[in-house]
Amino acid sequence: MNDTATTADPRSNGPAARHNAHGHPCPPWCVTDHSEQRHGPSAGYHGSESPLIHTPSGYVNATAYQNGFSDDEPQIAVTCLNGPAGCLMTAVRDAGFLAATVEDLAEATPEQHREFAAAIRQAAAVITGAEDPEAWAFR
Numbered sequence: 001m002n003d004t005a006t007t008a009d010p011r012s013n014g015p016a017a018r019h020n021a022h023g024h025p026c027p028p029w030c031v032t033d034h035s036e037q038r039h040g041p042s043a044g045y046h047g048s049e050s051p052l053i054h055t056p057s058g059y060v061n062a063t064a065y066q067n068g069f070s071d072d073e074p075q076i077a078v079t080c081l082n083g084p085a086g087c088l089m090t091a092v093r094d095a096g097f098l099a100a101t102v103e104d105l106a107e108a109t110p111e112q113h114r115e116f117a118a119a120i121r122q123a124a125a126v127i128t129g130a131e132d133p134e135a136w137a138f139r
């Protein structure tokens with residue numbers, strides 16, 4: 001925890017409220033060390049603690065996220081080390097569906113995983129009119 005990102009509330013005897021460097025209040029689940037965030041597009045975000053799940057090719061992770069500069073709803077940030085830079089942002093209302101999909105894949109073969117990935121790229125190609133679904137591949 002970062003003690004420098006707190007504001008003492010003289011009206012309260014409880015713990016001081018935490019906030020990021022821009023004064024945006026931390027949600028109760030935020031464990032981000034805001035003293036480390038001073039620059040860049042992600043400066044000031046609020047994040048939860050979550051484990052890195054190590055895989056043969058890297059790791060995956062899912063964490064609570066709020067951008068730290070608006071009243072936008074918190075989201076689930078899904079990250080994959082061997083994938084593209086950034087993460088997949090998912091609405092909290094979709095978290096159960098995403099988790100069920102991932103659990104269903106637990107019984108799938110590697111080839112079925114690749115088929116599913118190709119189906120996702122194909123769906124994007126259909127929507128955008130791209131001739132090559134592999135244009136959506138991150139390699």
Ligand SMILES: [Zn+2]
Pocket residue numbers: 018019020025026027030031032034045046047
């Ligand atoms: Zn925070």
